[in-house]
Amino acid sequence: MAMTAVARETVFALRRQIAKIEGTLPERLEAPAGSSLDAADVTANTDVTIVRRGIAAATxxxxxxxxxxxxxxxxxxxxxxxxxxxxxxxxxxxxxxxxxxxxxxxxxxxxxxxxxxxxxxxxxxxxxxxxxxxxxxxxxxxxxxxxxxxxxxxxxxxxxxxxxxxxxxxxxxxxxxxxxxxxxxxxxxxxxxxxxxxxxxxxxxxxxxxxxxxxxxxxxxxxxxxxxxxxxxxxxxxxxxxxxxxxxxxxxxxxxxxxxxxxxxxxxxxxxxxxxxxxxxxxSVAVVPASGRRKDIAAATGAVLAFPTVGSPAPGDQPSRPQRPAHLSSRRAG
Structure with missing residues (x-):
């Protein structure tokens, strides 16, 4: 068990040194279990910041x-x-x-x-x-x-x-x-x-x-x-x-x-x-103020109107002469 604790301390020290070399914040490293730097002991110290189980070296x-x-x-x-x-x-x-x-x-x-x-x-x-x-x-x-x-x-x-x-x-x-x-x-x-x-x-x-x-x-x-x-x-x-x-x-x-x-x-x-x-x-406040005459929310929309589909006009709406699509018509200049 003692060797395991020593190994954890060694690994943690190596990870901290690598973090310094790579520019990684030490807050991302987790303190090893049973370490002398226990999170419970550091909580009372107002000069450091606790991040999860890790210890931040910055003030x-x-x-x-x-x-x-x-x-x-x-x-x-x-x-x-x-x-x-x-x-x-x-x-x-x-x-x-x-x-x-x-x-x-x-x-x-x-x-x-x-x-x-x-x-x-x-x-x-x-x-x-x-x-x-x-x-x-x-x-x-x-x-x-x-x-x-x-x-x-x-x-x-x-x-x-x-x-x-x-x-x-x-x-x-x-x-x-x-x-x-x-x-x-x-x-x-x-x-x-x-x-x-x-x-x-x-x-x-x-x-x-x-x-x-x-x-x-x-x-x-x-x-x-x-x-x-x-x-x-x-x-x-x-x-x-x-x-x-x-x-x-x-x-x-x-x-x-x-x-x-x-x-x-x-x-x-x-x-x-x-x-x-x-x-x-x-x-927070409403972006659009509510109506002063009515407290309830807006009523449902009205009846839905069905428009005739393109290409099948309603009876009586047929044009008097054949029409060509707009993109096929010749463009007048002037």
Whole structure:
């Protein structure tokens, strides 16, 4: 039994060393049974984070807390600061929501640490399709000065990956944002491992924004799927203001995380406090208000009308002269 315990300790130490070399988070390793580092003993220590039966070597300061308690708990403390994190938009129309959520995270980073510049990298196709963030709204909504947000526009994806790798190792940047469209072959497991390793080495986050992309194996420990959510009416002293548009809202789904816990959350961004607030189900409001004259739901639809099938007109509807299909008729010019 003693030899078995020693063997387990040796295997666990080797797995941890391999994880450090490959850039894998140590939270994914399970503590061996009977180990001196028992989960019950570590629970009382507030400087570490417990993930299932494993032990995370990172402290609470290593995570960026969004402020939404349930989301942070599902992510085991929040988004890792020194790591590659994916933010997905399943459709092209979600590019605005993905960009807004990324800017919200940058706002949280700048509020907690030094106000260093942020580099946003993308190809010409990306910026032509989704555009650039509005400079006038950066300070009003996120507290980011326009000169703090730097852009690097390159013609090819290989150039964008090279710029991102070089920027990820720089400690003079608060964060690096790489925006990519679709699922290109160059963005493989090797490329994401390089980005993740450089983010860990510099101690800075790298956010990988994906437009209209499919979920693929990457080295990012966290993948969030973003889409826009209906905005609630503005709150006043007398109650919600009918017909108004309130704070921007996001629907956040956990696609991958260290804890492997699924979940979907609706977050509202407070542009005044520069913080997220979760909108619970009981706090949600109807997008279309109910009718003031009737409390019941809408009645069933009326009678279904049967239209004559094509090619067999009803009696009396036969044209007076033969007609030819439109695609066989000659086109008049003028």
């Amino acid at each position: 609470q300061d290593a995570f960026l807390r969004t402020g939404a308690e349930r989301l942070d708990a599902a992510l085991s403390g929040g988004l890792p600061k020194a790591a590659l994190s994916e933010i997905h938009g399943t459709e092209t129309r979600d590019a605005g929501a993905v960009a807004g959520f990324a800017l919200s995270l940058v706002s949280l980073i700048l509020k907690q640490g030094p106000r260093l510049p942020v580099l946003w990298i993308g190809t010409t196709e990306i910026f032509r399709e989704a555009g650039f963030p509005y400079a006038g709204g950066l300070h009003a909504c996120f507290g980011i000065e326009p000169e703090q947000l730097l852009f690097s526009e390159v013609p090819r994806l290989v150039d964008a990956l090279w710029v991102a790798e070089e920027a990820a190792r720089m400690t003079a940047l608060a964060a690096v944002i790489l925006e990519i469209r679709g699922s290109p072959q160059r963005l493989d497991l090797t490329a994401t491992r390089r980005l993740h390793a450089r983010a860990q080495s510099a101690g800075r986050p790298v956010f990988l924004l994906r437009q209209a992309a499919e979920a693929e194996p990457t080295a990012a420990p966290v993948r969030l799927i973003l889409s826009s959510a209906p905005a609630a009416p503005r709150s006043t002293i007398a109650g919600p203001l009918a017909g108004s548009i309130g704070r921007p809202a996001f629907t956040v789904s956990i696609g991958k995380s260290r804890t492997a816990l699924p979940g979907q959350f609706t977050l509202e961004w407070n542009p005044d406090e520069h913080a997220f607030e979760e909108r619970r189900t009981e706090d």
